Amino acid sequence: MHSKSCLHTRKEGLRVIEERCAVIKTDVPGKKSRALLKKREKYVAFGVGCNIDIFIEEAKGALIKDMDGNVFIDFAAGIGVQNIGHCNDEVVNAINKQLDKYIHPCFHVIMYEPYIALAEKLAELTKGTFKRKVMFANSGAEAVENAIKIARRYTNKPGIISLECAFHGRTYMAMTITSKVKPYKFGFGPFSTDTYKIPTAYCYRCPLGCEYPHCGIACVEKLRSLLKSEMIPEMIGALIVEPVQGEGGFIVQPPEYLKALESICRENDIVLIVDEIQSGFARTGKMFAYQHFELEPDIITMAKSIAAGIPLSAVVGKAEIMDAPSPGQIGGTYGGSPLGCVAGLKVIEVIQKEDLIEKANNLGRIIKNRLLEMKEKYDCIGDVRGLGAMLGVEFVKDRKTKEPYAELVKDVINYAYKRGVIFLSAGIFNNVIRFLPPLVMTEEQANYGMDVLEEALEAYNLR
Ligand SMILES: Cc1ncc(COP(=O)(O)O)c(C=O)c1O
Known part of the structure; x- marks a missing residue:
């Protein structure tokens, strides 16, 4: 069984990992990683960024072992993909079982049960006062693109509002509605048209110079005035928001702000898209972050931890909105791959079973x-x-x-x-x-990470 070869079982024999959680045995990057870095430089495009210069050998839970035998505690989780921990045994088994049956018939050609089963699960998990339907794609950016296509088709209105400090992906529309010009947008124009930016409720650096909670949520008033001048509601099909802004700086929007955005959408027939790609699947202490704010989004975009690393994303929305495009207008060759769907079903089961x-x-x-x-x-x-x-x-x-x-x-x-x-x-x-640790990270591992952070700050202070 695959899991037998992973750190989890091996670490029983490696008491040092049990006790210290991280083990650095070589210079990092070590010899094997350094050799691969040379090849990477030669063969991989410069623009493919990378934060850390080691190459992985195996991973389990919140631990990553590199090719030189060094063990790291992972607070990145593949950028929020491994909420249930690296190589969860049940997910690995489910994928292996699926591999034995069929890999890719393409849902547009021959349908398969896991697609329907996961769609049903996601519709149930997000159900509110209305019924939901689901479509699957491959990546977060692709989910965002599809959410916007669906909203435009439903409303017949082209305008899309997004927030300052937003990140929605690297494809053209997703990049257009993303904020950070460098590196994400620089030199890639022209961008998609009919998009508008509104202030975000980044209270630590309020763009309006106010202080929460005494501000009366002035940013909402700003938006209401923009909706009279810059982007009248008759032009606007959708507003997209991350309930906790990720790449923009882990900015938690005040509840009043998000509720006000929802009201503005309701009052003006604007589709409210909540981007849960980074914040979903138990990450924030609810299955989806919007549930902290009692929102009822028209559309929710999901990806990352949805399938524990098998590329999969979902657009989950009000049935009436999701049904606006005609057959063939949405989808794609790999969308909702069987491997992704069986992994996704298991991820939800594990989140619930392991609380x-x-x-x-x-x-x-x-x-x-x-x-x-x-x-x-x-x-x-x-x-x-x-x-x-x-x-x-x-x-x-x-x-x-x-x-x-x-x-x-x-x-x-x-x-x-x-x-x-x-x-x-x-x-x-x-x-x-x-900090996006796998949710199965032990207290000892978390504290080790925090000790190292403190050591680093102390060292900086002494300079
Ligand atoms: C909130 C949010 N939306 C969209 C994306 C894009 O996802 P992907 O990189 O899978 O295209 C990300 C990725 O970090 C994200 O955090």
């Missing part, structure tokens, strides 16, 4: 408490925020001016990596460290 929602809350509490303690000690921490186990810490050079401290983030990530901890950055100014 990963509760685990996300517990793990999030451990990490957040440590971050808040560090905030008391280190002035370079400007803000600690997040929901459940989707947490971010924003670094500044000065707490008053809030000048972003991107250099520090880079150095801390590099320090942690050398000590066997994988962190990721985020933020419109690259000055946020984001």
Whole structure:
């Protein structure tokens, strides 16, 4: 069985992993990784970014072993893909079982049961006052593209509103409605037309200079006025929002703001698309982050942790809206692959059976408490925020001016990596460290990661 070869079983024999969680035996990158880096430089396009220069051998739970035998604690989870942990035995078995039956008949040619079963599950998990229907695609960006196509077809209105600091993917429409110009958009224009940006409720850096909660959610008033001048509702088909902005800096929107966006959409026949690609599948301590805010999105986009690493994404929406396109207008050769669907079914089962929602809350509490303690000690921490186990810490050079401290983030990530901890950055100014640990990460592993973060900050302080 595949799982027998993974770290989980082996680590019983490696007490040092049990005790320290991370084991660095060589220089990192080690010899094997260095050899592959040379080949990578030769054969892989420069624009394919990479944060850390090791190559993986195997992974299990929250641990990654590289080709040189070093073990790392993973706070990135494949950018929020491994919520249930790397190589969960049940998911691996389900994929293996499916591999023995059929791999790709293409749903548009010959249908298969797992597609229907997962569609039913997702419709159930998101059911509210209306019935939902589902379509599957391959990536997050593709889910966003399809959500927008469907909303436009339904409303017959071309305009799309997105938020500042948003990230929705790298295809043309998804990139257009994304914020960070460098690196995501620079040099790739012209972009899609009929798109509009509105202020985000980034309260730590309020674009309107206000302070939550005494601001009366002035950003909503700003939007209402924009809707009278720049983008009248008759032109607008959809508004897309991440309930917790991911790449933009793990920005948690205040509930009043999200509820106001929902009301504005309802009042003006605008389809509300909630992008749960990074925040979904128990990450924030609810199955989907919008459930914290009692929203009822017209459309939800999902990807990443939906299938534990098998490429799969979903558009889940109000049946009437989802049925707007005619047969053949949406879909694609690989959309909703059997492997993705069986993995997805198992992911949901594991989340429920292992109560990963509760685990996300517990793990999030451990990490957040440590971050808040560090905030008391280190002035370079400007803000600690997040929901459940989707947490971010924003670094500044000065707490008053809030000048972003991107250099520090880079150095801390590099320090942690050398000590066997994988962190990721985020933020419109690259000055946020984001925490997306597999929800099965142990308390010991989480604390080890936080100890290393603190060591790095201490070392920086002593410079
Ligand atoms: C909120 C959000 N939307 C869309 C995407 C794009 O997903 P993909 O990279 O699978 O295209 C991402 C990826 O990070 C994301 O975080």
